[in-house]
Amino acid sequence: MGDPPIGHHEAAQDRAGSTSAAPRRTSPRRVMTRDYSVLAKVVRESGLHRRRYAYYWTRLIATVAAFGLVWVGVVLVGDSWWQLALAATLAVVLAQLAFLGHDSSHRQIFRSGAWNDWTGRILANGFVGLSHAWWTAKHDAHHTAPNQEGHDPDISPGVIAFTPAVMESRRGWRRWFARRQGWFFFPLLTLEGLNLHVASVRKALGRRPVAHRTVEVPLLLTRLALNVAVVVILLPPAIAGAFLAVQLGLFGVLLGGAFAPNHKGMPIVPADADVDFLRRQVLMSRNIRGSAVVDFVMGGLNRQIEHHLFPSVPRPNLKRVQPLVREYCAALGVRYTEVGFFTSYRIVVGYLNDVEHRARDPFGCPLAAQLGR
Template sequence: MTINDMGRPARAGSDYAELSRRVAGAGLLGRRPGYYLLRTGLIAALYGAGIAAFLALGDSWWQLALAAGFAIIFAQVALVAHDLAHRQVFRTRRPSELAGMLVGNLGIGMSYGRWMDNHTRHHANPNHEEHDPDVDPDVLVWSTRQAENSRGAARFIGRWQAFLFFPLLTLEGLNLHYGAVRSVLRRTVKRPLLEGTLLFVHFGGYLAALLLVLSPGKALAFFAVHQGLWGVYMGSIFAPGHKGMPMLGPGEKLDFLRRQVLTSRNVRGGLFVDNAMGGLNYQIEHHLFPHMPTPHLRRAQPIVRAYCAELGIPYHQTGLVRSWAEALGHLHRAGAPLRRNGADRNAVM
């Protein structure tokens, strides 16, 4: 059975309209300024406290524990930038963009414009091989079709990508920095001068702090721990929502409701997981209602799940460990053609 066979046929888009009426009727699409004021205030306070602790500790190996703490802080800042990009905080574009660049570019060295462009395309076509930038086969392959057509690094890494996935995540922080600088230099963002200036201030301040406070060896160790753990944490937030869920191949189309539900996975785990993942463990609800404030996603979940049951649409929710098992299992299966090709070549030789 293909992904297009799941659930009964859509009624010209009216299925999603009915779900929207139910969710809106529950009052879940309204703004939550108080929540975001408290959340951003707490994260800003932690960021400031981290800087103060860094200066107070000085040239000490205890700074590596602080580097791990900054990995968590940076990921939480990235989640705020994510919510700003979806206009969950402000209703209009201009304040959302300005706050997003201050949080993303200046705060953590990530291009807000690049993030918003990629993430918007991802939301429009999640897990679609032709249109979702998150499943581009540049390093990893996400389907056997991609594996068979892969070239370069993806062809080499794809054979054992399930085992290499977490080690590769340690480079995700650096990849975000690299992508930010590249997007500014290539002027693929709307405000390259402003974004570039904020990135320059961030990188300059970050490197100056490391080199002025720490010895070269400790500075390098701090950088490695911080950037590596930040990358792993970012992957742990964003990957469970889609990796290992059905993929849409070339030419495959679904209505909006089914496209979002069938390609997304929820991760249960209570308040700890809710906060650690910034609400993105409710990935199905977030994709259906990207403007919905984070604290409302949990309340929308039973409404969406019950409605999917009415329509016969599979609704997938699992625990955090199981979500990773499914994602890594999918990666291993996607790389199977590369392992077979390698075995065939060895047999010929």
């Protein structure tokens, strides 16, 4: 069975572009719907959807081996503050395993959907300690409507207010905090690892149905319990506590820091806005320039525009898709945003400190503008 030519998001849009009925063939809505189909055909014919087995098998084996070696190191180092270096290393390894789980959930690694699903399930629950079912549902919703109010869970109300509507609901100290939340962004990321684990357990043990619960729950709970138990048993209390704090804190910074700069500070889309697929993904996403180090630290998510347009394209192929997308956007007059690594975080902090003003301007929907609506 050959590689699927395009992913499920792309396929839906390709079908929409080729079969959607419009009153007139020259309708702007129809033209804009077809824009993505044209680009998808170019990428499909380039062969960049083909699987990269050597790349992924090498990454999988090396990262799982690194996970095991860290724990061997914990045993050998023993009662020493050098354990904190191993804790930091473990955080890096766990972030890389999480990125591989992300790729498998997007069907990037194997041709078989089942192989991808089970790889993601084992990596997420058994190694990283995150609920695969919870994260996949949340992440799919984000991909469907990035930065759209009421649809994207990544901008839903929480500790941080991402939209003016959420800001207006804050009162007292919460409003004071929201107006300065950008300065607290990185400190809060140190708690993101713990937050992800707690959210995963709540989802896995909740009343709502969970896919493969009989596998996911034992894997998840065993992994989380063993992580704490091994550290507490092998290390003195002070070192054990510091080990867990460093590992969880850095893990949260690495994972949250890889996802946040890709959309925060980009346009917020009203809940009822009608935007075609290509513009919905490009205008609300931001790419991060950088070297191989940036690629590693961000798990390939620094090419967020290409990933959102073609989520099933293997991570190492995104850099080859990028010039095709950039050139096509330029031809259409669609803004393509790409900034440096540190600039992206300055934008995020500045945006979060002024959400009520910076995000208040209405989103200029390109589709609505061209349709005169």
